[in-house]
Amino acid sequence: MKHINHLFSIIFLFVFLQAIDAAGQTYAKNGIVASSNKVASEIGIDILKKGGNAIDASVATAFALAVTHPAAGNIGGGGFMVFMDSSGTTTTIDFREKAPLKASPNMFLDIDGNLTKGKNLYGQESTGNHIGAKSIGVPGTVAGLYLAHQKYGTLPWAVLVQPSIDIAENGFPLTWSLSRAAAYFETNSPIPFLQDYFKKDTGELTPFGELWKQPELANTLSEIRDHGQDGFYKGVVAKEIVRFMKENGGIITMEDLSRYTAVERNPIKGTYKGYDIYSMAPPSSGGVVLIEMMNLMELADLDSIEFNSTAYVHLVAEVMRRAFADRAEYLGDTDFNVDSPLEMLTSKAFAKKRFEHIDMSKASVSDSTKFGQIYDGSSTTHFSVADAKGNAVSLTYTLEHSYGSGMGSSKLGFIFNNEMGDFNPKPGYTSTSGIVGTNPNLIQPEKRMLSSMTPTIVAKDGKPFLVIGTPGGRTIINTVFQTVLNVLAYDMQVDTAIEAMKIHHQWLPDSIEYEKGLLSPDTVKALERMNHTLVPTNSLGELMGIQIDAKNTIKIGASDSSSPDGAAIGY
Template sequence: MKKNQIIAVLSFLLVLTSTVVTAQTYAKNGMVVSSSKIASEVGRDILKKGGNAIDASVATAFALAVTLPAAGNIGGGGFIVYLDSSGSATTIDFREKAPLKASSDMFLDASGNLPKGIDLRGRESTINHIGLKSVGVPGTVAGLYLAHQKYGKLPWKELVQPAIDLASTGFELSYALYQTALSIEKKSNIPFLKDYFKNEKGEIVGFGELWQQPELANTLIAIRDRGRDGFYKGKVAKEIADFMKENGGIISKKDLQKYEAVERKPIEGSYKDYTIYSMPPPSSGGVALVEMMNLMELANLDSIPFNSTAYTHLLAEVMRRAYADRAEHMGDTDFNLNSPIKKLTSKEFAKSRFNNIDMSHASISDSTAFGQLYDGESTTHFSVVDKDRNAVSLTYTLEHSYGSGMGSPKLGFIFNNEMGDFNPIPNKTTTRGLIGTKPNLIEPEKRMLSSMTPTIVAQNGKPYLVIGSPGGRTIINTVFQTTLNVLGYNMPIKKAIEAMKIHHQWLPDRVVYEYDLLSPDTRRTMEQMGHKMVPVRNLGVLMGILIDTENNVLIGASDSSSADGGAKGH
């Protein structure tokens, strides 16, 4: 056998072995899938006590604030998509807001440029992601409280208490968290973050040792006893405002008092006989997801093998079009009242977009027209289904990993750096991905645009697939591909999560791909068609539940790229 033939065979075997499907988790009475096994267990135990999917979600979210500090949070914000067993869908928007003192040019220097600085990892970054001015007014506590007040079943205190116990008693530090702690100690330039994983002796908590967070426990106690007011009023709010004032931030007590989470009508679309429910603006995820699923519905997937060159090229072109529309039109619709959501999610619009796809050549991304906005990489998602088949898809974030890296030592949690998700320079769009379109410019009390895409797919009016992912700018595309894998290619949930994924965001004009899952031949052919191919190890950290309605069984799966993630059912 010739050398090039041997290489081809080995490459093929590598693709096969890289897509082996590991065990799924099965249950009948409830399922929680998150990036922390401990938090999943907390949510599962709430279901065992008779709580519903909203109750389990609230408890899981607060537990993640203890066990997943890079993304689980009470210092950030996010979204809930909820579909009850009767087929009624709604969403809760608890995205962060710009403070009252914010302005469209708040990060620019005297020459109108966006300066750079050093971020929490000691790397160069633009200043809209650095320091306390980058912090948006947190929304997580308000969002969880609103969801519970409207749709919860068990008492609020019972849902917050497990997180308090984890923070006060402690939990065994995982190997992944221990490695992160060592890295932070070595690289971080922020005192609060450098001390975050240290014990009373000033030493980093070791792998397998108990990590206790007494200050966070006290903050959670205030939330347990006073609900949303335990965070947005009283001692916690005063300490947040004082800390901001003393350290260059602009969030005030008035910002905290005025913050409200909002219930919104979901983005609704369809793919064949399935109904798709996802998040509306200020998330761009739902609109882009439905637009891309509409485009793929027009393709004949029976003639497009999964992972083939035709499949990969078509995905890239579909993504390019949806992200261009995202950049031009998407923003907080409380401010951007003319956003053409109905048009972008229509079947007719999809036909016009699909008809100009050339299956033999890559399109061109023109930075003089539209662009792409960036979202953070420290996001987490979890999915929940209860015994009555109420379903929750929840994604929340701190923006970058560990957010701003800053927080009051008296409160024990980390603030987001979500202001970096606004367009920082008005009217400036570049081929490198900087966007200056009006819908997402900074304004006081405006919610910054997001890529988070918590999604629930229904079949015959009942929850069928609950899915979501972290991954910043890649979230929409990883959720899109996983949903397509299940609905279009009939994959089991675990295989759909682990399967090869790509990402194209219009600008920069490139296809990011998982290098050990895409064949070398496909990569070369894509390059010949005009695509710039950029390899990465992994895209997305998906957490999903598929409901086998015929056998009334819940099938849960967590992405193998999540070191501490897991599905827990009963």
């Protein structure tokens, strides 16, 4: 912290008006965009410089990520946006994918009632609810971005979409991470679309560092630029989507596309020691679980619990265990599950009851007959935006697995999601390995599958203070939770909070994942003696965050070092 504070002083005194990059953080006087790709962040900043607000920059950044970050940036998936304006008014946009009209609860079961299996886009065995065209949910991204722009944007729609068209047409230097994916898919993927996805007109793979051009995607984006959301859900793009589905065993129809709508919803709101926390309501479970866990931690005596200690990890894991058990029991799309007890789950009184049963000397036991695990694959990305006018956006969107279903039309140039795998696949069946069969998240036509995406804005004195979110699939909620806790309870600056050690417990499987090298061997052994099962992992999440220092009118942006192409850029 000493060197960070020293760095802050230098910046504040000598380069007060200039954004700089150092050790993963960026300081800015006006605006910041932190995303999983530097080119996309630069496009968002350019929109802010042109006079656009945080919504405008978010729309442009999201479309740019659909070109530069195809593993998760998308127009073939869906997600959620949390928006706080300069007055402190907060709203959310739900553009989660939907089940097609022909979907049914048993659609992924064989005649014996077991989950079907097959090869996924990586050539590995997978369950049927994550592979093939039947796994594709009705995409929501274009509708969500369009709704946000129509209600809260200021610059013309075409101005926001055009930069992504330019990148797709003219190309951008293929990054090392993308070039590695290209080589892998050419050799290992059973899906022809992915085998050819990164190839040039000559049939050769685009090498690392050379311009990767996507003319078919540019054409699709041009339709969206010229016709708004109708450019995707109607017209030539929609017709080609439906043709592709018919030829590949999918069930999405023109009616599914024309009926899709994004929805503006009230945020889930909680408090933590004077801070207001705003996050996403169902069909994302992120906000509810985040608020429940923050309420539980507010009851703990954190002054006596050292960060990263055995007591800290045990407490956090037990808090996670309880919140995720409640998630599996109660949460789903509230448009279909009207009895979800959101007020109870996010109340201080409910947290007090849950907290009373935490034993600080030993681990609890997860019961697979009652509850289950979280969902979402790893193909999610998040970006945070703050503008000079005091507006802020936290946006997370996804394809489910990395590169989604791996399927796409060569005429359209984008990858479809495999989000149907986020529904509970087998009614009534919950296992210790994490398969869940509770009713709130069973497949129904036009239902939105439960998500763990957790775009979040923390406010202080009615103004944005922390804008945060992450990809990470099943670990998203816990990664955001710990980062928010690090800032609010342990007084870390956002970049330090992002890089700090994270753990993950999701009720089932009954184990703690922890980041290798960031938890001492002695602590691991001590936790095992408390009956915890410890599982090492490389990293948890790729957080993109912004902290706003209202006193000094400075914005601090941070891109997780785990994101190979990520960047926080400010001006």
